[in-house]
Amino acid sequence: MGHLVEENLNTVRQQMELACLSSGRKVEDVKLLLATKTVPIEKLYIAMQAGETLFGENKAQELRGKFPLMEQFKQVEWHFIGHLQTNKIKDVVKYVTLIHSVDRLKLGQALHNYIVKENKTMDILVQINTSYEESKFGAPPELALELVKQLSQFETLNIKGLMTIGKLNATNDETRHCFQLLKSIQTQIKEKKFPRVEMDILSMGMSGDFKVAIEEGATIIRVGTSVFGPRYLPDEYYWNENMRQED
Ligand SMILES: *Cc1c(COP(=O)(O)O)cnc(C)c1O
Numbered sequence: 595m596g597h598l599v600e601e602n603l604n605t606v607r608q609q610m611e612l613a614c615l616s617s618g619r620k621v622e623d624v625k626l627l628l629a630t631k632t633v634p635i636e637k638l639y640i641a642m643q644a645g646e647t648l649f650g651e652n653k654a655q656e657l658r659g660k661f662p663l664m665e666q667f668k669q670v671e672w673h674f675i676g677h678l679q680t681n682k683i684k685d686v687v688k689y690v691t692l693i694h695s696v697d698r699l700k701l702g703q704a705l706h707n708y709i710v711k712e713n714k715t716m717d718i719l720v721q722i723n724t725s726y727e728e729s730k731f732g733a734p735p736e737l738a739l740e741l742v743k744q745l746s747q748f749e750t751l752n753i754k755g756l757m758t759i760g761k762l763n764a765t766n767d768e769t770r771h772c773f774q775l776l777k778s779i780q781t782q783i784k785e786k787k788f789p790r791v792e793m794d795i796l797s798m799g800m801s802g803d804f805k806v807a808i809e810e811g812a813t814i815i816r817v818g819t820s821v822f823g824p825r826y827l828p829d830e831y832y833w834n835e836n837m838r839q840e841d
Pocket residue numbers: 629631652675676759799800801802816817818819820832
């Protein structure tokens with residue numbers, strides 16, 4: 595008997611294919627990242643057994659809790675998609691291959707300071723607040739270019755693209771506008787040809803809006819609820835400006 599998580603995965607995969615088809619994109623050009631905040635380890639296990647290989651976590655602490663799964667499923671890649679506090683850098687860098695949420699110079703500087711000591715490099719995305727909602731993290735779109743330019747001075751950071759959270763509880767047109775804005779910022783940055791800046795990744799689209807995001811060029815969509823079911827903590831707990839404890 596199939597499990598609900600597997601059924602949901604099939605549904606999401608089908609919807610991704612349809613969105614690719616209807617927008618003339620190749621299915622293999624869009625990756626599904628499963629957003630795992632608050633999801634019990636049993637459900638993640640099912641998704642991994644079903645062959646999923648890309649997972650994203652919002653908090654350093656929860657990331658650490660998933661270590662047993664990391665040991666067991668070596669082919670799984672973990673990304674960090676939440677607000678990153680500078681005092682958590684060490685825990686995060688240890689486990690993830692891409693940080694989606696670099697949204698300020700101070701964080702870039704702190705990442706660099708740590709990574710340079712470790713003799714490593716780190717792939718990052720720059721998070722942009724395309725909806726201008728105060729409750730969300732991310733650099734203001736007007737400052738994106740300057741921020742990327744400043745971040746590109748850190749030789750430990752490979753800037754792979756951009757990330758955004760589309761406007762929530764909005765019409766398709768409003769969310770589409772957020773994604774189009776991210777795309778246009780990507781184009782502007784590409785033209786500048788900054789060192790270590792590739793800009794190939796657009797991380798955008800969640801359960802409610804990933805179809806629109808794919809139509810607008812997403813290369814990674816981040817899906818939680820549609821696969822794992824509803825969460826019992828409001829997203830504000832992860833996203834709210836008031837949660838900012840430093841910087
Ligand atoms: C929770 C979360 C998601 C997934 O949201 P769903 O609506 O559950 O699909 C995507 N991106 C970020 C940054 C998140 O925190």
